[in-house]
Amino acid sequence: MPGISASPGQLASAAALPVSRPADGIPITLTINGTRRQLAVQPWTTLLDLLREELNLTGTKKGCDHGQCGACTVLLDGQRINSCLALAVTKDGAEVTTIEGLAKADGSLHPLQEAFVEHDAFQCGYCTPGQICSAVGLLREGHAHNADEIRELMSGNICRCGAYPNIVAAIEQVRQDGGAA
């Protein structure tokens, strides 16, 4: 891949020219929930802010905005990450799955979504999209073999309502049922 380069100075000076506006940003391509999107982003825009503020995918939540709470967890090329700490421009070409992309086209819920409902694995629900995306990543990784390991490997997701026992139970049920990741 050839090197690319853009600076705010260049973009600002481009504002005087009719061919380009500073809002244009740097062109990137992301496949979000299966749909390929051509986008233009400023280098300081996080993946989280891109999803929420520009693409109206507000299922992914902003909690701490510093990688400590996990509310912003999405799957990037199948791996769970904190979207608040990922600059969108650095993820050019990636596949992103958010909570909006987990259900099937016919609207039937992902097994983890079903399990969270069945086990009442939330109260206020704010952390839930991040919890579920994180759990999808956890089951794909395949390193959790019991409740202790689920707890340890979900430690990046905080639930201030304290629904942890039910969250662990929901994930453990799907794990025992064979994952369905």
Add this chain to the structure above:
Amino acid sequence: MERFSYHRPSGLDEAVRAVGPHGKFIAGGTNLVDLMKYDVERPNRLVDVARIPGLDRIEPLPDGGLRIGALVSNSALAYDERVQRDYPLLSRAILSGASPQLRNAATTGGNLLQRTRCYYFYDAGTPCNKREPGTGCPARTGRNRIHAILGTSEHCIATHPSDMCVALAALEAVVRVSGPGGERAIPMAEFHRLPGDRPEIDTTLAPDEIVTAVDLPAPRFPRHFTYLKLRDRLSYAFALVSVAVGLEMEGETVRDARIALGGVAHKPWRVPAAEALLRGRTAGKEAFGEAAAALLQGARGFGDNDFKIELARRAINRALAQAAAGKPQSVADKRIA
């Protein structure tokens, strides 16, 4: 966040040329982006090295060791079969740190280069010699529960928060770097530095040098090892004190030992004299106690963190007992073995 320009070089040479005096390399970005959001780091340019070819592999070395590319993620490294089999100390240390989301994004090079830090460093509303040289260190007389007890200076008492680096110190890994002057190798013991009167500098890496790999020696301590990490909550927290131990045992006798401490200093803390004290000794309280005393020689607290000295002494003793018995601390089972 301050504005900056973005560059995605196609290779190492271009990256090193592009970074400039006020630029930063970015790979996983988990520490750098966080610090930029607090205006603690204010690079005028980011050079995205995450796609540079060839740096995301783990390869065997002729001497039986492993070369870990700088872009290998913390998750990929911790779960690599060779690492789990031959360097379980490293695998367990990595899995004791951060969260799965952060480990998926964070790289080997980035883990090495995360800032040595404390909450005053993060708070741009307070003085901090590391963030703004010459402004003072409020931690020394302020809140300092998490701060260093060894190797401190009047200018800085922050700790290096990495778990991976503590294991790499005990394994005597070597950091390979590339810069305008070519390549060089830096032993882990010399990679991070003590604060002295230049606390704004965390490592001996030159500003235009870039980490390309970490070399592990031939397999070490596959049986007698432990990573014992003590913290304020059971997961996803920095160490108050952590201890990496690797022993070579012959029956009850310690043939060789490596010990590194985390959470207690500006860098992973090793004292070769403490390790020498264990050689040829019968594993047990007497020898372990002497080693702990040698490791903690000169330790001093600053009030809130006084407890760390006794906590570290006990943690060293416990970790040595775990390693000698071949019963390493579990990552998921939080009971101290």
